[in-house]
Amino acid sequence: MTHQLHELMRDSLDHCVKCTICETYCPVAAATPLFPGPKYVGPQAERYRGGDANADASLDYCSSCGICTQVCPQGVKIAEINSQAKAELAQERGVSLRDRLIARPTLAGWMGAPVWPVANWTTSFGPFRLLLEKVLRIHRKAPMPRWAGRTFQSRTRARRRAPNPSAPQRQVVFFHGCAANFYEPGTGAMAVQVLEHNGLEVIIPKQGCCGLPLQSNGQYDAARAYVRRLAAQLAPYARAGHDIVATSTSCGLMLKREAHEILGVDDDDLKVVSERMFDICEYLVMLDERGELNRDMQPVDMEVPYHAPCQQRGHGVGTPAMELMALVPGLRASQVDAVCCGVAGTYGLKAEKYDIAMEVGRSLFDQVRASGAPLSVCDSETCRWQIAAATDRPSVHPVEMLHRAYGLG
Amino acid sequence: MIGAGLAGLVAGVRLAEGGMRVTLVAKGVGSLNLSPGVIDVLGYAPGRVDAPREAIGRLVAERPDHPYARIGADAVEEALAWFTGRVPQMRYRGDGPRNLLLPSAVGVPRPTALAPASMAGADLRGGGRFVAVGLSGLKDFYPRLLADNLTRADLPEGATVTARHAEISASPRPGRADVAGQVYARALDDPPFRAEFAAALRGLAEPGETILLPAVLGTARAGEVFDELQERVGLAIAEVPTVPPSVAGMRLNTELAGAFARAGGRVVLGVEAVGATGADGRISGILIRDAARTRELPADAVVLATGGFSAGGIELDSHGALREVVLDLPVSGPPEGVPPLSERHLDHQPLMASGVAVDGMLRPVGPGGEPVWDNLYAAGTIVAGAEPWREKSGEGIAIAGAYRAAGAILEET
Numbered sequence: 001m002t003h004q005l006h007e008l009m010r011d012s013l014d015h016c017v018k019c020t021i022c023e024t025y026c027p028v029a030a031a032t033p034l035f036p037g038p039k040y041v042g043p044q045a046e047r048y049r050g051g052d053a054n055a056d057a058s059l060d061y062c063s064s065c066g067i068c069t070q071v072c073p074q075g076v077k078i079a080e081i082n083s084q085a086k087a088e089l090a091q092e093r094g095v096s097l098r099d100r101l102i103a104r105p106t107l108a109g110w111m112g113a114p115v116w117p118v119a120n121w122t123t124s125f126g127p128f129r130l131l132l133e134k135v136l137r138i139h140r141k142a143p144m145p146r147w148a149g150r151t152f153q154s155r156t157r158a159r160r161r162a163p164n165p166s167a168p169q170r171q172v173v174f175f176h177g178c179a180a181n182f183y184e185p186g187t188g189a190m191a192v193q194v195l196e197h198n199g200l201e202v203i204i205p206k207q208g209c210c211g212l213p214l215q216s217n218g219q220y221d222a223a224r225a226y227v228r229r230l231a232a233q234l235a236p237y238a239r240a241g242h243d244i245v246a247t248s249t250s251c252g253l254m255l256k257r258e259a260h261e262i263l264g265v266d267d268d269d270l271k272v273v274s275e276r277m278f279d280i281c282e283y284l285v286m287l288d289e290r291g292e293l294n295r296d297m298q299p300v301d302m303e304v305p306y307h308a309p310c311q312q313r314g315h316g317v318g319t320p321a322m323e324l325m326a327l328v329p330g331l332r333a334s335q336v337d338a339v340c341c342g343v344a345g346t347y348g349l350k351a352e353k354y355d356i357a358m359e360v361g362r363s364l365f366d367q368v369r370a371s372g373a374p375l376s377v378c379d380s381e382t383c384r385w386q387i388a389a390a391t392d393r394p395s396v397h398p399v400e401m402l403h404r405a406y407g408l409g
Numbered sequence: 410m411i412g413a414g415l416a417g418l419v420a421g422v423r424l425a426e427g428g429m430r431v432t433l434v435a436k437g438v439g440s441l442n443l444s445p446g447v448i449d450v451l452g453y454a455p456g457r458v459d460a461p462r463e464a465i466g467r468l469v470a471e472r473p474d475h476p477y478a479r480i481g482a483d484a485v486e487e488a489l490a491w492f493t494g495r496v497p498q499m500r501y502r503g504d505g506p507r508n509l510l511l512p513s514a515v516g517v518p519r520p521t522a523l524a525p526a527s528m529a530g531a532d533l534r535g536g537g538r539f540v541a542v543g544l545s546g547l548k549d550f551y552p553r554l555l556a557d558n559l560t561r562a563d564l565p566e567g568a569t570v571t572a573r574h575a576e577i578s579a580s581p582r583p584g585r586a587d588v589a590g591q592v593y594a595r596a597l598d599d600p601p602f603r604a605e606f607a608a609a610l611r612g613l614a615e616p617g618e619t620i621l622l623p624a625v626l627g628t629a630r631a632g633e634v635f636d637e638l639q640e641r642v643g644l645a646i647a648e649v650p651t652v653p654p655s656v657a658g659m660r661l662n663t664e665l666a667g668a669f670a671r672a673g674g675r676v677v678l679g680v681e682a683v684g685a686t687g688a689d690g691r692i693s694g695i696l697i698r699d700a701a702r703t704r705e706l707p708a709d710a711v712v713l714a715t716g717g718f719s720a721g722g723i724e725l726d727s728h729g730a731l732r733e734v735v736l737d738l739p740v741s742g743p744p745e746g747v748p749p750l751s752e753r754h755l756d757h758q759p760l761m762a763s764g765v766a767v768d769g770m771l772r773p774v775g776p777g778g779e780p781v782w783d784n785l786y787a788a789g790t791i792v793a794g795a796e797p798w799r800e801k802s803g804e805g806i807a808i809a810g811a812y813r814a815a816g817a818i819l820e821e822t
Contacts (some may be wrong), residue, residue, distance in 0.1 A: 075436055313678065318675050
């Protein structure tokens with residue numbers, strides 16, 4: 001890793017005053033003694049890295065949730081430094097077949113989609129999951145999404161329109177991510193309807209994976225190739241002046257910041273896309289601040305616990321989902337007092353990390369269960385799957401609550 | 410509010426409770442997590458202070474550029490009474506107008522105005538018999554150093570202290586050589602380890618002795634942990650602040666942030682405030698840099714609580730020029746010719762007292778004393794003229810200044 005940005009990230013560790021605030025907020029260090037904490041494996045251990053070998057393999061237990069960077073009062077890029085060091089560790093040790101597979105959601109997506117009933121049966125079939133755990137080290141209880149059959153892309157082919165520079169502000173591009181494409185096309189459809197209900201036309205161009213799971217699993221070259229391809233697909237729309245709206249909060253963050261800061265991608269395509277990229281709740285609140293949000297809503301008489309996932313916090317936009325839900329009459333949303341659900345993308349799927357992930361999320365799950373609510377709300381798909389599995393009740397994207405309030409369902 | 414430290418949170422809570430729509434933006438969480446959790450008002454001026462209120466009066470007469478001269482001694486009392494009501498779980502105790510004298514981590518008597526009930530029992534003013542108990546897994550707490558220094562501490566006349574030390578090996582992570590304070594604290598929140606810990610303490614001290622323990626006695630359930638330990642051991646216990654991570658500071662941060670959230674305040678963390686928009690002497694919005702772009706956060710009033718030089722609110726460039734990092738406000742620093750830093754660490758450090766000068770409404774002012782912006786206020790260590798770590802005045806200035814700035818905003822709007 002020789003790119004200039006890596007040097008900038010490394011320089012930031014000179015600002016570390018060893019105050020340990022990151023250590024006290026790290027959800028993984030609180031859950032297991034196997035992870036000594038972000039300061040220990042980051043600003044401290046980084047000084048011994050480079051050259052021959054990684055000083056300490058405990059770094060592998062970092063889940064890449066990114067909380068350490070968010071809480072650091074000195075601006076040290078702890079999570080970014082650790083992600084880069086983790087990638088080097090993975091290259092040294094060799095990337096396992098498991099980590100190659102789970103890092104490519106499009107691969108699993110395309111394999112499962114045509115034969116979705118069979119695929120869903122196998123992933124919920126105990127003996128097969130046991131085999132998967134033995135052979136691939138994917139935990140038998142780890143939450144796995146269900147294939148939806150026809151992809152969101154193929155369902156929305158009519159919306160695959162060219163950029164329109166003459167009226168870009170009325171037309172937004174929807175970046176749906178792999179989750180909506182293969183597993184939750186319903187969430188994607190609701191997002192489109194909510195945007196349309198607010199007077200926007202929605203374009204859904206052909207789009208691939210952002211490469212985030214590859215990045216989390218230390219496969220940087222492949223991740224760079226994925227994100228560059230995606231940025232090239234979206235860039236013409238950004239250049240024409242279309243805003244890009246995402247329901248997948250971690251993939252949106254990848255395009256906003258991580259591909260640049262962690263992978264060191266400096267393409268113009270990525271730059272222009274990142275400037276136009278909005279999380280859907282962030283976007284709707286922005287419409288509201290301009291007085292353009294449709295506030296004509298029906299009561300949704302419900303109490304719901306809401307969890308702001310780590311990657312959503314990384315956007316630096318506060319909790320727009322809470323602000324939107326506050327607009328819905330009768331809807332009483334309360335934010336759960338928890339940092340992380342534990343799954344952190346693919347971390348919690350791994351056999352050796354599943355128990356840690358469940359311990360990280362324990363307080364969150366307890367609060368959701370104790371609320372007695374029929375469902376919980378969370379912006380990020382892998383977190384929703386984790387929370388739903390751990391609490392025996394559905395977990396939905398905030399846009400679904402808005403969809404109900406608009407009477408669209 | 411720009412900044413998530415004590416000043417930003419206090420102003421935020423008061424404004425949100427006053428019905429304002431409040432957003433707090435910050436680069437990261439504030440340094441409250443690193444603080445010992447006590448409330449200093451004035452501890453040295455320059456000799457050790459027994460009665461801070463009177464001492465503030467003398468201080469501001471001598472030092473009209475000190476933040477307390479703008480805030481006023483009366484506001485301190487009012488603000489502290491309000492503040493302790495906002496954080497009832499901290500159970501702050503004081504001795505009316507007089508400072509307590511509590512042991513620091515290395516056994517130095519430390520004057521402070523208010524301390525959590527879990528610490529106040531170690532008040533040294535009347536002397537006492539103490540047993541400093543270390544935890545074998547907590548490497549940054551030295552019971553022998555604490556006890557030895559206490560026996561030779563500089564105490565008020567007539568006060569005698571005896572102190573000895575002991576160590577217990579009860580650990581939430583047995584066999585580990587280095588267990589962080591927050592790990593002990595979280596484990597003590599859970600009854601099983603609490604019982605084991607209490608059992609280990611029994612028999613270490615005699616009736617009449619007070620057990621001094623590092624301040625790791627619980628996080629979310631600290632009150633319950635403290636009461637139960639005292640009851641099970643049958644002796645008085647007092648917590649002594651530790652080096653960071655400071656569990657007592659984390660408790661205060663959590664409770665205050667909770668009060669802010671309950672009052673409807675919004676927190677946007679991980680962003681940098683980089684400027685402001687405005688016209689005709691009024692700020693209309695703060696520019697913040699988030700993950701993707703710089704955007705404007707509209708605001709009717711702004712409280713700058715970014716901290717002083719050590720917190721990053723003020724920067725010194727290689728030419729010796731001082732800069733206020735968010736709004737490029739005029740900085741009041743050491744007069745020309747004065748070296749910004751003295752050689753001895755704990756000496757008077759002129760650089761550390763640099764910051765923005767404020768008017769009677771806590772608004773940053775220019776060289777002529779006129780406010781830079783009519784609706785911009787400053788609170789905490791960003792306000793010039795104090796050296797909190799020498800004076801032991803940090804919390805008093807932060808709380809009273811933020812309380813007053815918030816009051817001024819509530820009156821204005």
